Amino acid sequence: MADPITKSTRKRILFIVNPISGTRGKESILHIINNTIDNETFEPEILFTRKKGDALQIISEKIAEGFKYFVAVGGDGTVNEVGSAIINTDCVMGIIPLGSGNGLARHLRIPLDAAKAIQVINKLRVESIDYGLVNGLPFFCTCGVGFDAHIGYRFAKEKGRGFFNYVKVALTDFISYKPKKYKVKIDGTQKMKVKAFLITCANASQYGNNAYIAPNADIQDGLLDIAIMSPINLLQAPAIGAMLFTRTINKSTVLQTGKAQKVVIKRKREDVVHFDGEPIIMDRKIKITVVNKGLRIIVP
Structure with missing residues (x-):
């Protein structure tokens, strides 16, 4: 007869829930986790964050207690916090995508249904992926400057969340937005001066919501995909939007693409930068690099 499962033989796993991510309520998530997680494999614990930065503090304490598995329950911001806390360690991240965009989860094809995402965790297939x-x-999906960073900054100040509120902000600001001039250096050798609508460095293929800015991005190749979009007008915008959602934006004549390990962007003054959907004001010089296979993550 097999020995009974005891706490000492199970893996300690912490679910970190962001109660305000996305547009969906989190009232049922405790029930879903407790009823779906494989209790023979895992010894689960669930904690809710209260403010930005909580996940970093929680994970630091839990690693000291012997936890190795950490699940981000929320959107790309929550994924970023959890991932940032365990990069370059033997800890492992899982994702239950409950945010607005869910860029990394979508790239990795993790189900958006919470119960199905937990079934992926139960199978415990772990791979190492890059991060920027x-x-x-740290960022795990995309970072960049220009219109998308501007909209991210504006969106963060809005009360409403979700994709349609994001689109509303984007449409409102599109006409008044002025493309900016940048100096770009790629891998220390290739230099260019550009006037750009946006510049994105992508580790994963999409921003979120299946908007693919870098359809061919490989999250394990040790390279970032660079996308520099020339200024566009109102007549071009619908076609560009359609190409984002049909994974064909890399075929557009307004997009210059490439791959690199290191990108340096200079602009006239400090301004907003977005990373994994989070806007932040940074200096005029932005240095972007990639770390090959520095995050261990549970995938389908």
Whole structure:
């Protein structure tokens, strides 16, 4: 007869829930986790964050207690916090995508249904993926400057969340937005001066919501995909939007693409940068690099 499962033989796993991410309520998530997680494999614990930065503090304490598995329950911001806390360690991240965009989860094809995402965790297939650094801050999907960063900054100030509120902000600001001039250096050798609508450095293929800015991005190749979009007008915008959602934006004549390990962007003054959907004001010089296979993550 097999020995009974005891706490000492199970893996300690912490679910970190962001109660305000996305547009969906989190009232049922405790029930879903408790009823779906494999209790023979895992010894689960669930904690809710209260403010930005909580996940970093929680994970630091739990690693000291012997936890190795950490699940981000929320959107790309929650994923970023959890991932940032365990990069370059033997800890492992899982994702239950409950945010507005869910860029990394979508790239990795993790189900958006919470119960199905937990079934992925139960199977415990772990791979190592790349992550990026923008002026020392980790990101896992995309980072960049220009219109998308501007909209991210505006969206963060809005009360409403979700994709349709994001689109409303984007449409409102599109006409008044002025493309900016940048100096770009790629891998220390290739230099260019550009006037751009946006510049994105992508580790994963999409921003979120299946908007693919870098359809061919490989999250394990040790390279970032660079996308520089020339200024566009109102007549071009619908076609560009359609190409984002049909994974064909890389075929557009307004997009210059490439791959690199290191990108340096200079602009006239400090301004907003986005990373994994989070806007932040940074200096005029932005250094973006990639770390090859520095995060261990549970995938389908």
